[in-house]
Amino acid sequence: xxTTLKLTLLGAVIVGLAACGNETTTKKDxxxxxxxxxxxxxxxxxxPSETTLITNARIYDGIGGFIENxxxxxxxxxxxxxxxxIDGGNADVTVDAKGRYVTPxxxxxxxxxxNYPSPGIRAHSDGNEVTSPVTSExxxxxxxxxxxPGFDEALAGGTTTLHVLPGSANLFGGRGVTLRNVPxxxxxGMKFPDAPDTLKMACGENPKRVYGNKGGPGSRMGNVxxxxxxxxxxxxxxxxxxxxxxxxxRDLQLETLADVIDGKILVQMHCYRADEMAQIIDIAxxxxxxxxxxxHAIESYKIADLLKENDVCSAMWADWYGFKAEAYDTIxxxxxxxxxxxxxxMIHSDDAYGIQRLNQxxxxxxxxxxxxxxxxxxxxxxxxxxxxxxxxxxxxxETGSLEVGKRADIVLWNAEPFSTYxxxxxxxxxxxxxxxxxxxxKPKSDFRLGQPGPLSFGNAAGxx
Numbered sequence: 478x479x480t481t482l483k484l485t486l487l488g489a490v491i492v493g494l495a496a497c498g499n500e501t502t503t504k505k506d507x508x509x510x511x512x513x514x515x516x517x518x519x520x521x522x523x524x525p526s527e528t529t530l531i532t533n534a535r536i537y538d539g540i541g542g543f544i545e546n547x548x549x550x551x552x553x554x555x556x557x558x559x560x561x562x563i564d565g566g567n568a569d570v571t572v573d574a575k576g577r578y579v580t581p582x583x584x585x586x587x588x589x590x591x592n593y594p595s596p597g598i599r600a601h602s603d604g605n606e607v608t609s610p611v612t613s614e615x616x617x618x619x620x621x622x623x624x625x626p627g628f629d630e631a632l633a634g635g636t637t638t639l640h641v642l643p644g645s646a647n648l649f650g651g652r653g654v655t656l657r658n659v660p661x662x663x664x665x666g667m668k669f670p671d672a673p674d675t676l677k678m679a680c681g682e683n684p685k686r687v688y689g690n691k692g693g694p695g696s697r698m699g700n701v702x703x704x705x706x707x708x709x710x711x712x713x714x715x716x717x718x719x720x721x722x723x724x725x726x727r728d729l730q731l732e733t734l735a736d737v738i739d740g741k742i743l744v745q746m747h748c749y750r751a752d753e754m755a756q757i758i759d760i761a762x763x764x765x766x767x768x769x770x771x772x773h774a775i776e777s778y779k780i781a782d783l784l785k786e787n788d789v790c791s792a793m794w795a796d797w798y799g800f801k802a803e804a805y806d807t808i809x810x811x812x813x814x815x816x817x818x819x820x821x822x823m824i825h826s827d828d829a830y831g832i833q834r835l836n837q838x839x840x841x842x843x844x845x846x847x848x849x850x851x852x853x854x855x856x857x858x859x860x861x862x863x864x865x866x867x868x869x870x871x872x873x874x875e876t877g878s879l880e881v882g883k884r885a886d887i888v889l890w891n892a893e894p895f896s897t898y899x900x901x902x903x904x905x906x907x908x909x910x911x912x913x914x915x916x917x918x919k920p921k922s923d924f925r926l927g928q929p930g931p932l933s934f935g936n937a938a939g940x941x
Contacts, residue, residue: 517618519668521657526554526908530565531889534574539581539863539878543856549579551885554907559879572903578894580859581879582637582886582906584866585832586745586792587772587825591641591656591664592617594625595829605644606651610688611707613676614729615651617643621664626922627829632658632912633919634833635888635901638669640870642677642772645747646687648694648703650677652733653745655870659906660920673743673871675769676733678704680748680757681803701756708764711735743769743871749803751779758787770869772825775807781818790821790869795841797831812861813846813853823865835862840895855895884908 529551536544538559548563549556558564565571592604603620606612621641631639637658643651654664655672681697689695694703711734717725718735736742744761748754748771761768770790771777775798777784777791784791793815798807808814815822824839826832843858867877876884885908892899904912912919 517616517665517668519670520663520665521659521661521668521670522666523554523907524659524909524911526551526885526905527569528552528567529570529572529885529905529908530563530568531572531574531579531887532563532565534577534579534889536579536879537581537856537859537894538880539859540880541854541857541860543854547579549879549885549887551887551905551908554885554909556879556881556883556885558881572889574889577902578890578892578899579879580635580888580890580894581863581877581883582888582904583635583835583862584870584877585631585636585639585826585835586770586823586866586869587827588631588639588641588832589644589827590627590631590639590829590832591621591623591625592643593829594622595627597829605646607644607646607687610648610684610694610703611730612643612647612651613649613707613731613733615643616654616674617641617651617677618654618664618668621654621656621667623661623664623667624922624924626925627832628658628660629920629922630829631832632904633901634835635890635904636832636835637886637888637904637906638867638870638872638876639832640675640745640866642675642745645677645679645683647679648684648700649707649730649734650679652742653677655872657906659911660922669872669875673741674733674736675743675745675870676737678744678746680746680753681750682801683747697753701760704757704760705763707731707734708738708760708766711738712764715739737766738764740767743767743869745770745772745869747772749773749775750806751776754789755780755783758783758789769871770821770823773804773827775804775811777820777822778808778811778814781815781820784815785818785820788821790823790865791815792823792825792866792869793842794827794831795824795838795845809842809845810849810851812842813849813851813858816853816857816861817846817851821865821868823861823869825866836890836894836899837897840897843895859894 531549536547550558589604606615640655642653653675655669656667661667694700714731715735772792774791793812864877867873887905888901889903890899891902
């Protein structure tokens with residue numbers, strides 16, 4: 478049994494970036510022929526990994542469990558055993574965690590990396606299709622720049638999966654995409670295999686501010702009327718599509734909404750105020766679709782029971798609020814109060830810097846809740862970063878927790894991850910080491926090649 482940690486990423490990345498022959502050629506699906514491959518299909522392939530046994534670790538499993546002096550066995554990129562008495566068998570690599578902490582990789586359900594990449598210049602701004610209040614035909618993945626250095630920095634904070642959404646200017650803003658945080662030449666090479674598409678929608682101030690002088694909507698009344706008019710169109714379109722026939726013609730805008738009604742696409746809804754969220758739930762019932770998650774939901778604590786009753790998740794910040802009127806009335810205990818009510822709560826970033834320190838956001842929310850009298854364990858709170866966002870993205874059968882059969886998306890922390898001083902020491906995706914602070918292993922975007930200045934950890938290039 479080998480006792481050293483082999484680092485496989487660098488060679489694999491070089492091969493991945495240089496090779497041209499092993500990516501599946503994608504083709505645009507211009508008709509509804511079910512026999513054709515889906516457009517822009519995922520070409521993601523896990524990096525090579527070794528059978529690895531992690532021992533002597535303090536483990537948060539991401540579903541509320543904590544294991545002292547625990548072990549995790551990884552085989553073929555999947556977790557094959559977890560507990561305190563694990564037989565490593567013929568593991569190629571053994572990692573003695575020596576009391577360090579092990580968690581599932583972080584999942585950020587609300588990111589704009591790639592669509593608003595670094596450097597943040599107008600030429601790179603591809604996150605909002607601000608041409609109509611209804612742009613459900615656009616897709617965030619078609620604006621993602623895979624070379625965004627922000628992906629590397631998010632990885633250094635322990636983010637292994639992220640959900641990239643279009644911006645929030647529109648009533649129907651377009652489709653979102655779930656990505657693995659791995660180097661790739663194309664966005665298809667990052668796409669989480671079989672992850673459901675999502676639809677970004679927006680409530681409140683943004684649509685009426687952007688379109689108030691461009692034909693509307695100019696009020697919250699106009700927003701709701703806009704939702705309903707387009708759901709009516711989508712319902713009629715779905716009926717025609719389901720009947721088929723020679724007279725049927727595809728409409729990409731309505732196709733997205735029809736797929737929502739069919740349950741194939743998950744609604745991710747930007748909505749701050751409690752009263753608006755309640756109205757949106759009513760609209761969803763009227764047109765027989767489901768809202769999966771409210772994002773930026775700073776008033777969720779006011780309707781936590783309603784969210785639980787309707788099985789709607791809330792993605793929230795720990796303490797970011799007050800930057801506009803609808804973002805005013807939150808409390809620092811928002812996340813823990815929603816959790817304590819039995820609803821699905823999670824932390825999100827919506828920020829290229831915040832995504833690098835999401836463990837600190839959870840720590841803040843957890844401590845605020847417990848100071849308010851709740852008794853939430855750290856193990857339960859870690860669900861806000863992993864299993865709950867995985868559920869809200871429809872990928873919880875694959876990742877988000879350390880359970881047998883799940884992808885081995887794992888972070889080894891150099892300290893208790895609720896500490897300000899904690900940093901991911903080693904990050905694995907599908908069991909492959911993609912970042913290791915001790916050796917300096919870290920992906921480097923092509924954009925950074927040849928750039929002046931140091932590029933290692935803790936430098937002026939924006940490291941975590």
